[in-house]
Amino acid sequence: TSTSTSTSTSGTPPEPRAGTGPGTRGTPPGPRGDSGPGGSGDGAAARPLVVCVGRLCRQKGQDVLLRAWEDVLGVLPGARLVLVGDGPEDTALRRQAPPSVRFTGAVADVVPWYRAADLVVLPSRWEGMALAPLEALGCGRPVVVTDVDGARESLPPALAAHCLVPPEDPVALAGAITALLSDRPLRVALGAQGRRHVLTRHDVRHTAEQITAVYRELLGRAPTASDATAQPVPSECRESIHS
Known part of the structure; x- marks a missing residue:
């Protein structure tokens, strides 16, 4: 969850603490101007690229996104949509999709797609704790997510009104997508705010520090010198968030 509280051994409720949420692996790559796989990465005026990363299943709501996409194309006929991932709804979604939609199938490394995107969308019906928006924000890309538990927590408060x-x-989703695709300065600003949020709140090292602080409080001890010199878990030893 995005916020949590605990009860101290003295029986006095402590101050609320920001939740320890998931962490992204190391420092996510920031924005850059190159194009990535089939995308512009800079809001190319007539052909903006929207990316949706996730398993192709009812939970993730790609069918809702495809219904919204019809309205997006009514305003921005050159817009492109890429669905990254595979799953049981693949065939049905392909039947529903217009020619401007590309399906990638399973992808080992989704970061190039985030970096190619002008906007990343997560239209989930429900979530546990969505990592895709955190990864996208870490790449400096704005996101649109649904107001469900596990997704809304990924957004800093300043982004909620737009994202x-x-x-x-599908009508609200299309409106949010169209508004952001039509306003590059706003996308850049929201992406920068989101990246700062991820680096300060969701980097795996920060998450580990938060968890350590919780255990210290539960054990009733102060930080030690060994805590200060502890090394973060090497990237190669961490479980992939896409497994």
Whole structure:
């Protein structure tokens, strides 16, 4: 969850603490101007690229996104959509999709797609704790997510007005997508805010420090010198967030 509280051994409720949430692996790459796989990465005026990363299943709501996409194309006929991932709804979604939608299938490394995107969308019906928006924000890309537990927590408060939509509402989703694709300065600003949020709140090292602080409080001890010199877990030893 995005916020948590605990009860101290003295029986006095402590101050609320920001939740320890998931961490992204190391420092995510920032924005850059190159194009990546089939995308512009800079809001190319007539052909902006929207990317949706996730398993192709009912939970992730790609069918809602495809319904919204019809309205997006009505305003921005050159817009492109890429669905990154595979899953049980692949065939049905391909039947529903117009020619401007590309399916990648399973992808080992999704970061190039985030970096190629002008906007990343997560239209989930429900979530546990969504990592895709954190990864996208870490790459400096703005996101649109649905207002469901596990997704809304990924957004810093300043982004909610532009980036949070009701679940299963293709009209609202299309409106948010169209508004952001039509406003490059706003996308850049939101992406920068989101990246700062991820680096300060969701980097795996920060998350590890938060968890350590919780255990210290539960054990009733102060930080030690060994805590200060502890090394972060090497990237190669961490479980892939896409497994």
